[in-house]
Amino acid sequence: MRYTFLLYSDQKNTPDQTPEQMQKSLKTFGAYIGALKEAGVFVDTDWLQPTETATTISMVGGKKRVQDGPFADTKEQLGGYFVVEVTDLDAALAWAEKCPGAYYGNVEVRPSAMPEGQK
Amino acid sequence: MSQNPKARAAEVARVSYGKLLAVLAKQTRDIALAEDALAEAFTRALETWPHEGTPEKPEAWLLTTARNKMRDQFKSAAHQTSVSLDDIEPVMNDLDPHNIPDERLQLLFVCAHPAIDENIRTPLMLQTVLGLEAAQIASAFLVPSTAMAQRLVRAKKKIKAAHIPFIVPEKSQMSARLEAVLEAIYGAFSIEINDTDSNPNDNEDLGLEALYLADLLVELLPNEAEVLGLAALLNYAASRRINSEHFTPLKEQNPATWNTPRAERADNLLARAKEHNKLGRFQIEAAIQSVHSQRRFSGTTDWVAIVQLYEGLLHLAPTIGAVVAQASAIGEAHNAKAGLARLGQIDPKTIENHQTAWATRAHLLAEAGDNKNARTAFDKAISLTSNTKVRAYLEARLALIQTSN
Numbered sequence A: 001m002r003y004t005f006l007l008y009s010d011q012k013n014t015p016d017q018t019p020e021q022m023q024k025s026l027k028t029f030g031a032y033i034g035a036l037k038e039a040g041v042f043v044d045t046d047w048l049q050p051t052e053t054a055t056t057i058s059m060v061g062g063k064k065r066v067q068d069g070p071f072a073d074t075k076e077q078l079g080g081y082f083v084v085e086v087t088d089l090d091a092a093l094a095w096a097e098k099c100p101g102a103y104y105g106n107v108e109v110r111p112s113a114m115p116e117g118q119k
Numbered sequence B: 001m002s003q004n005p006k007a008r009a010a011e012v013a014r015v016s017y018g019k020l021l022a023v024l025a026k027q028t029r030d031i032a033l034a035e036d037a038l039a040e041a042f043t044r045a046l047e048t049w050p051h052e053g054t055p056e057k058p059e060a061w062l063l064t065t066a067r068n069k070m071r072d073q074f075k076s077a078a079h080q081t082s083v084s085l086d087d088i089e090p091v092m093n094d095l096d097p098h099n100i101p102d103e104r105l106q107l108l109f110v111c112a113h114p115a116i117d118e119n120i121r122t123p124l125m126l127q128t129v130l131g132l133e134a135a136q137i138a139s140a141f142l143v144p145s146t147a148m149a150q151r152l153v154r155a156k157k158k159i160k161a162a163h164i165p166f167i168v169p170e171k172s173q174m175s176a177r178l179e180a181v182l183e184a185i186y187g188a189f190s191i192e193i194n195d196t197d198s199n200p201n202d203n204e205d206l207g208l209e210a211l212y213l214a215d216l217l218v219e220l221l222p223n224e225a226e227v228l229g230l231a232a233l234l235n236y237a238a239s240r241r242i243n244s245e246h247f248t249p250l251k252e253q254n255p256a257t258w259n260t261p262r263a264e265r266a267d268n269l270l271a272r273a274k275e276h277n278k279l280g281r282f283q284i285e286a287a288i289q290s291v292h293s294q295r296r297f298s299g300t301t302d303w304v305a306i307v308q309l310y311e312g313l314l315h316l317a318p319t320i321g322a323v324v325a326q327a328s329a330i331g332e333a334h335n336a337k338a339g340l341a342r343l344g345q346i347d348p349k350t351i352e353n354h355q356t357a358w359a360t361r362a363h364l365l366a367e368a369g370d371n372k373n374a375r376t377a378f379d380k381a382i383s384l385t386s387n388t389k390v391r392a393y394l395e396a397r398l399a400l401i402q403t404s405n
Helices: A019-038 A089-096 B005-026 B031-052 B058-075 B085-094 B104-111 B118-130 B134-140 B145-161 B171-190 B207-220 B225-239 B260-274 B281-293 B303-316 B320-333 B336-344 B355-367 B371-383 B388-400
Strands: A002-010 A042-047 A055-058 A065-068 A076-085 A106-111
Touching (some): A002 A089, A089 A106, B005 B058, B005 B118, B031 B058, B118 B134, B118 B145, B171 B207, B171 B225, B260 B281, B320 B336, B336 B355, B355 B371
Antiparallel strands (some): A002 A076, A042 A076, A055 A065
C-alpha cells in the first residue's frame, strides 16, 4: 500500500536558516531518507521552496486563472512530502512518527487512491 | 437452546455476529461489504430455517451463505473495489466453516485504532461486534440516526481505504492500544451513568452491551490487569441493575435485591486483576464498587476507604466526575460541610452544567440544613437531567424541603 506523508509547518518557525542550521536539517532528513531506503519502503520525496515562490493555476470552467502565491494562505503550509510503500496504516504511521517534519510541524498521512497497475 | 428457528437465529446472532463479521471483514478490511453479506445470510436463515429446520451448525451455515454472497458481489462487474477476487479467494477457501477462528479481538483493536476518531469508536464496536443498528446506537448517544449512520459509514470507509490492519498489536504497542479499547467499552457503559455511585437501573442504556464486551475481552485477553478491572467494574454495576420504576441511590438500596452471582463474579475478577500487581484506573474504580458491594456481608459501607480510593483514582485519572463522587463520599465519611468544601475546590465554571455536581451539592446542602440554597441546586440538577426516573427522584427530594427554611 502506498502512502504520502504531507509535511505541514509554520514557515515563521523556520526563518532564514543559517548555513549551520541548514546543514543540520539536511543531515536529519538525509538520515531519515537513508532509513526509509534501507527498509525498502522509500518511493519519493521532495523539499519545497517557501510559499512565496508558489504560483497557483486553475482551468476550472475552461478558463485559465493564474494566481501569484499558494492556493490557501494558511499559517501552516505544505513544505514537502514523502511517498512510502508499506503494508498497512500501522506501518505508515510508525514511519510518519519518525519523520523529522513531525518534530516542528504536522505530518498528514494519506493512502494512495491510484489503481495498482498505474503506479 | 431454543427450538424455534426464529428465536434460534436471534440467539446465534447475539453470540456469533461479531465472530462471523470479524472473519468476513478481515481479509478485505471492507466491513460494510461483510455486514451486507452477513445481513443477507441472516435474512436467508429466517426464510429457510422454519421450513428446512435449523442447521446442525448454524454458524457454519451462516458463514458459508455470507461468503457466497461476498463472492457474488466481487464477481459482479458493478462492484468497484481496490481488492480483487484473488485477494479474498484464499480466505474464502481456507476458512473452515466448522472451525471458525475468533478474530473479534482484532476487530476490537480496529474499532479503537488511533486513526479512528475517538467519538465513533464505541458506536463502531457496538455495531460490528454486537450487530446493533445505527438507529439504536444513535438513540443511546442522543444524536440523530442519520448523523450516526453517516459517521459509521465514514469510519468504515477509512478502515478500508487507509488499510487499517486487523491485527493484535505487538507487545510494545499493547498497553496504549489496549487503553483505547477499554476506554471505548467504558464509553458504552458511561453514556447514561455519569456518576459511578448512582444506580444503573435504567434498561434503556447500553450497560448490558458494555458488560458483554468487557466479559468478551476477559475471554480474549485473560491476563491483562486492566481488562479484568474493567470487567469487574461493569459486573459490579450489573449486579445492582434492577428493573424498577424508581431510581434508588446506591446507599439507599437493599443489598438483598442485588444479583449475587454477578457480584461474586466481580469479586473474582478484581482478585484476579490484583494478582498482576499492575494498578490502573479501572481496577480502582472497580475497588470502589467492591467496597459498596461489601455491604452484602457487613451491612455497612466503609466510606473512609472510598474517599481514599477516589484519591488514588484522581492521581491516575483526574476527572471532574471523580472529584464530585469523592465530595459525596466525604459527606458520608465525615459530614456534609466537609463534602461541600471538597466541591468548592472545583472551578465553578467547569461544573456549571454538570448534572451530578448539582445533585450532589443539593443533597449536601439539604443535609447541612441550608434548604434555601439546596432548593436552587435541586432545581438546577433537575433541569439538567434527561432521565425521567432520576428527575422524579430529585423532585421528590426537593418536595421534602420545599416549605421549610
